[in-house]
Amino acid sequence: xxxxxxxxxxxxxxxxxxxxxxxxxxxxxxxxxxxxxxxxxxxxxxxxxxxxxxxxxxxxxxxxxxxxxxxxxxxxxxxxxxxxxxxxxxxxxxxxxxxxxxxxxxxxxxxxxxxxxxxxxxxxxxxxxxxxxxxxxxxxxxxxxxxxxxxxxxxxxxxxxxxxxxxxxxxxxxxxxxxxxxxxxxxxxxxxxxxxxxxxxxxxxxxxxxxxxxxxxxxxxxxxxxxxxxxxx
Numbered sequence: 001x002x003x004x005x006x007x008x009x010x011x012x013x014x015x016x017x018x019x020x021x022x023x024x025x026x027x028x029x030x031x032x033x034x035x036x037x038x039x040x041x042x043x044x045x046x047x048x049x050x051x052x053x054x055x056x057x058x059x060x061x062x063x064x065x066x067x068x069x070x071x072x073x074x075x076x077x078x079x080x081x082x083x084x085x086x087x088x089x090x091x092x093x094x095x096x097x098x099x100x101x102x103x104x105x106x107x108x109x110x111x112x113x114x115x116x117x118x119x120x121x122x123x124x125x126x127x128x129x130x131x132x133x134x135x136x137x138x139x140x141x142x143x144x145x146x147x148x149x150x151x152x153x154x155x156x157x158x159x160x161x162x163x164x165x166x167x168x169x170x171x172x173x174x175x176x177x178x179x180x181x182x183x184x185x186x187x188x189x190x191x192x193x194x195x196x197x198x199x200x201x202x203x204x205x206x207x208x209x210x211x212x213x214x215x216x217x218x219x220x221x222x223x224x225x226x227x228x229x230x231x232x233x
Contacts, residue, residue: 002108003058014101029069073106
C-alpha cells in the first residue's frame with residue numbers, strides 16, 4: 001500500500017529541488033523529516049510540506065501507521081518557465097527565466113527493518129555473522145589457490161630438469177659452429193693475399209723498368225766506343 005502527494009508549479013528550479021529530494025529518497029519518513037528540518041537548502045521547506053502531506057494521506061486514506069512509513073519514490077519534474085526581460089543600456093533587454101517544478105513524493109510501509117535508518121542497517125548487516133554457505137564459498141577459492149600454487153611449484157621443479165637436459169645437448173650443438181668456423185678460416189686466408197706476396201709483386205714491378213733502362217743504355221755505350229775508334233784512326 002502506498003500514498004502519494006504532489007506540489008505543482010513550485011517557484012524553484014528543478015535542479016535545486018533535486019539536491020534535497022536525493023537526500024531523503026529511501027529513508028524512513030520520520031528520519032526524512034528530521035533531515036529536512038535541519039537542511040540549509042531553501043528547497044527543504046516545500047519538500048517537507050509535500051512529505052508531510054503524503055504521510056497524512058497514508059494515515060487518513062489508507063489507515064497506515066506513520067511510524068512504519070518509508071519514502072519509496074521521490075522525484076522532481078520541470079514545470080513551465082516564465083520569461084521576463086530586464087531593461088539594459090542602449091535599448092537592449094536581458095532575458096530572465098523564472099523556472100518552476102513539480103515535486104512528487106510516494107510513501108509506503110517498510111517491509112523490514114522498522115524505523116531503522118540506512119546507516120543503522122549497514123552496521124547491523126556488517127555485525128551479523130556470515131552464513132555457512134557463504135563461509136564455504138569463501139573457503140573454496142583458497143583451495144583452488146593452493147592447488148594452483150602446487151601446480152606452479154611442480155612446474156618450477158620440472159623447469160631445472162629440462163634446463164639440465166638442454167645443457168647436456170648443448171656441447172654437441174656447440175661443436176658444429178666451431179667446425180663451421182674452422183672450415184671458413186682457410187678460405188678467408190686464401191682470399192686475402194699476404195703481405196710478402198704484395199711486396200714481391202711491387203719489387204718485381206720496380207725491377208722491370210730498371211732492366212729496360214739498362215738495355216736502352218747499352219746501345220749508347222757501343223755507339224760511343226765506335227766513335228772513339230774512328231777518331232783514333
